[in-house]
Amino acid sequence: MLTIDFSDELQRKVTDFAIQAGQTPEQAVLEIIEERMDHQSAYNETAYLMKSEKNKERLDQAIRDIRDGIFEEKELKND
Secondary structure: OOOOOOOHHHHHHHHHHHHHHOOOHHHHHHHHHHHHHHHHHHHHHHHHHOOOHHHHHHHHHHHHHHHOOOOOOOOOOOO
16 A cells, blocks of 8 residues: 655645545545546657657647547547
């Protein structure tokens, strides 16, 4: 088990945040950490894909299309 010491001020902020989200402070902290790790994983994957010139061109085009409103929204499936 990992134990983390928070300053009193940060404990108050986390507790307030958790209450607003209907969670315990522990649940809120774990959710924040998991979300950050998911984002980091996505950044790492994008950086990896950008190493290939062809992938970089495809990603750049996709970004331009999204900015120009050329995209189709779809519902995500949980597998």
